[in-house]
Amino acid sequence: MLLVIDVGNTNTVLGMYREDQLVRSWRINTDKSRTMDEYAMLVHELFQLSEFHFTDVKDVIISSVVPPMVNTLEQMCREYFKLKPYIVGPGVRTGMPIQYDNPREVGADRIVNAVAAYEKKRCCLIIVDFGTATTFDFISARGEYQGGAIAPGLGISAEALFERASKLPRVEFSRPPQVIAKNTVNSMQSGIFYGYVGLVDGIVNRMKEEAKETPLVIATGGLAGSIASASQTIDEVDPSLTLEGLRIIYDRNKTAS
Template sequence: MILAIDIGNSNIVIAMHKDDAWTNTFRYETKDTQPEFYYESALRNILLEWRISGSDVGHCVISSVVPDLNEVIIEAVKNVTGCHPLLLNPEVYKILDIEIPHPYEIGSDIVANAYAAIKLYSNACIIVDFGTALTFTIADKSGITGVTIAPGLKTAIQSLSSQTAQLPLVPIELPVSVIGHDTVSAIQSGVMWGYVGLVNEIIQRQKSELKGTYKVIATGGLITILHPLQTSFDIVSKELTLDGMRLIYDFYTSHK
């Protein structure tokens, strides 16, 4: 039984893998201002809700793009389960059987996505991750060969509201029309349909610069909102990051 904790800028995802499947998943908002006991209490309550004893958790892997939370959550895992989690970092990447460029700069979520995509789906792929940042990762059998990063949907909408005096924070919904008829629909049509165009354009430009055939794999919490993009993706995998974390854990622990 493997516990996976994916610490993102917007959300923390906690998931349990057992018998070749993700049997339980819980998502809550990332709050780096919470006291240390908050995360330990949250983990205890989640396992209690899943009817899983902490002592039954034999392994744990953590991916984090919020360094300030790393030690707090590592200690929470130790206290609740008794196991020492593996934190994805450059020392782990050195052991992997793919190349990770700029290991001290690249996000562990990007590494996990690429590893899962290569091992599970294709030796040549473009991974589109709809998270706090919108990332396009190019990977082949040798490893990660390039990354493109743009603000995520939620980030763009929040920024538009916080950086202007009169524009409100609007729901992340795709309107039927690209023409807005009030402030809310005007923002939604501009941002949401703008992102449809952004994603399609970057995918097409990346493909034109690459040699060979690349599969496009989409993942991330906001993937279902931009439904016109579904035809642009060969594969949609909501658990791609978690799968990558698990596969990296398995490879690392068997080769270190």
């Protein structure tokens, strides 16, 4: 089986593939202070809950936007899985041309998402990934990564409002019953939720105008479903897009080696 690991600034998502089927996935907090042994213990506990064993893992591929985590997880793989993992980055075959001023600046997760979405749809695309930051990535009909935009994530925005406005409470992110709210909590939820929907639709529409194309818009990430329910521009939600991209990149590199 293949273990895929996507390390984000807030969460790390792991998935187990049997050939091209995602059998199980888990989401844990990203913690740079954990050692390789601590991560191994955590993975072992997750495996036990699903009746997996370290020996079931025949290969590992990792993408990370947190540089210190790469070495930690690579050491874990070598020590406990007895494997050298594939690391998404320079030297790894993605099969996608990167039309960026400096391709090394593009986050691994953005490329992984782009690879998965284009492999599935084979058309012009915009991918919106709701993470610590929200990223917008444009892929041409020829399968070229052409760039995009990065905005503060929903969590960052909501936390900044709580921290900087003395009288405002910390609120749970949810869609309020109406835009014109009747209390402070709902007012904050209205501003955060519909303000963010407006941000997403505004950026996507401007990308469409600039590119003079009509791309398919795919959303992924933890809050994708919530925002998509009110968005006028998101066409599909694919919660496993990044894991699927890791599997595809693994297959391309395994075949080439």
